[in-house]
Amino acid sequence: MQYIRKIKWLILIIAAGFYACDDNNFCLSNQHAIQATFYSLSSGSENDTTLTGIYIWGANREDSLIYDSLNISQLFLPTNLNTDSTIFIIKQSVLVNNQVRSDSDFVQFNYSRHLNHVSSECGMTFNLVLDTIIYTNNIIDSVSIGYANINYGEDAENVKIYIEY
Numbered sequence: 001m002q003y004i005r006k007i008k009w010l011i012l013i014i015a016a017g018f019y020a021c022d023d024n025n026f027c028l029s030n031q032h033a034i035q036a037t038f039y040s041l042s043s044g045s046e047n048d049t050t051l052t053g054i055y056i057w058g059a060n061r062e063d064s065l066i067y068d069s070l071n072i073s074q075l076f077l078p079t080n081l082n083t084d085s086t087i088f089i090i091k092q093s094v095l096v097n098n099q100v101r102s103d104s105d106f107v108q109f110n111y112s113r114h115l116n117h118v119s120s121e122c123g124m125t126f127n128l129v130l131d132t133i134i135y136t137n138n139i140i141d142s143v144s145i146g147y148a149n150i151n152y153g154e155d156a157e158n159v160k161i162y163i164e165y
Contacts, residue, residue, distance in 0.1 A: 036075040036159040059087035108134040
């Protein structure tokens with residue numbers, strides 16, 4: 001009889017382990033990121049573009065280096081939920097006439113945070129609303145807010161970063 005009880009407890013523990021490992025892993029994903037796309041203005045119209053040799057650091061984040069020497073057209077920039085702004089440093093290193101040329105800009109995204117209930121499994125989180133963007137003009141020509149709401153689990157282009165070649 002005790003053997004059967006031990007087996008029942010073992011089955012119950014295993015079942016609880018499988019229940020805990022279901023598809024709710026989305027709770028752990030970083031869904032508080034500004035989604036940005038690079039655009040070129042060189043042809044006089046707005047065109048998606050890919051930048052080469054891009055490095056991006058989060059200036060006021062714990063995980064500083066976000067992109068490391070990539071060719072990239074779209075960015076997923078994680079925000080700092082402890083403050084009302086997040087700063088990134090964008091550096092481009094390219095080879096021009098057999099010499100490495102490096103330029104960098106900083107971009108500061110200012111936003112308001114609004115508490116939001118995601119689910120009983122995930123609990124509470126913040127939704128963000130982009131307010132203003134401050135940036136320098138070495139690589140970047142201009143930046144515009146396309147969709148100001150950064151909501152948990154949404155996939156939308158929040159920001160357009162225009163590059164003048």
